[in-house]
Amino acid sequence: MKKIAFILVSLLVAACSSTHKADTAAAPQAAPQAAPQTAASPAPVSATPAELAASKLAAELQGLEKESVYFDFDKYAVKPEYQDAIRKQANFIKEHKNDVVTLEGNADERGSEKYNLALGNRRAAAVLKSLERLGVPASQIRTVSFGKDHPRLACHEEKCWKENRRVDFEHKLN
Template sequence: MRFKIISLVAVAMLATACSSKPEQTATATTGGTAAPAPAAPAKPSGPVPGSAEDFIVNVGDRVFFGFDKFDLTPEATATLDRQAAWLKQYKAVTITIEGHADERGTREYNLALGERRANSVKNYLTALGVEAARVQTISYGKERPQVVGSNEAAWTQNRRGVTVIN
């Protein structure tokens, strides 16, 4: 009997805790009449300028490479031109450029290829006036694929250089 009473009390407490009350709006009184409280300021739409999200959304954080290549394509240089302009605008930002490769080849080979890709991106950005001291590089080789798969569609996405805001 005691167990049933305890169970009923627990159920009643849970039901009370889960119920919600309608939201009440605050009102301010002016001369005996009620006026609605001012609305909260609207949140800005889109990413905050100068943030990592701004960089990714409005500039682009990655470039892609051909099979066994580390030279920059015209599409890659267009993205890097935008990155350099953004980095010149936000001079306090430092970056790390990650070099990646697809799954083909040995671990050692792909680490070296990822390093050449990261350095290719760094060299292009510094040639456009981004201070070299703001740019670090790291190679992940084939260790961090963006897309898992053993086909050209996956490999194309994994042969990349990614600029990460620190």
Template structure:
């Protein structure tokens, strides 16, 4: 019996010596709250650069939700939207590789050609405001969607007012 017990005992000691303890993982919450700047301990962990990339994506998404609205048949930027444009400019200037597609829109009233031209004039007015705030023109693109990208689809003033706008689409080069 001693002969059969000895190999089993030796094998279990050998296998026990080969085991390793698991390394702790760094989660996105840990990295964000603790300011962790080192590489992740395991493949499932999130690096600090991943956390920063997500934060930038969230900031771009928040900025994309802010629009500049216009009166009927008008492309003059109202004073109350200066802060929205300032926020867009500040973010773009702080992130040197960002570009913005300034997207002009119109409500459904008017011909397709008229709405495309009006949307372009609105986008150009906002683009010029961004340039005046220091954003290089090469990092801006003014485009018009006319009435092709409505947010609201009813045929009433509150829907038309929502569709007369300029949106911001931030992109990293």
């Protein structure tokens, strides 16, 4: 992931450092120009195929890591509406044999710390079983439970609790 971030930063720096200099005094005025360049549209920067592939992979990973599987209160069964998200994750992991995904189980603030750690673990295990059923090797999956320690939202009402009852996907390409 650090390599991908480095490549993206390098591309951005390269794009920002190349400036378009126009010498209007030396340019002939007789010939009309097709489309004048503006500061908002810099000259295109050509990227190598490897850089383009790395950029595409980084964007795909970012999209996958934004997806979560949500659970009902005090439950750890994967709901049918999350099967497509899990299928997308499984397809990516199977395509990238160097990917190891960590399933991060979370719970809302209600209940004891011990109970919520166990619940987060059961939620991560449920998603793990779903991935394995789709053909993802167990060697590419890790699980961890954060219990109630990593809330996405911090209010004390259902709209926040609902966001905190989830499993997140953290990918690491080796």
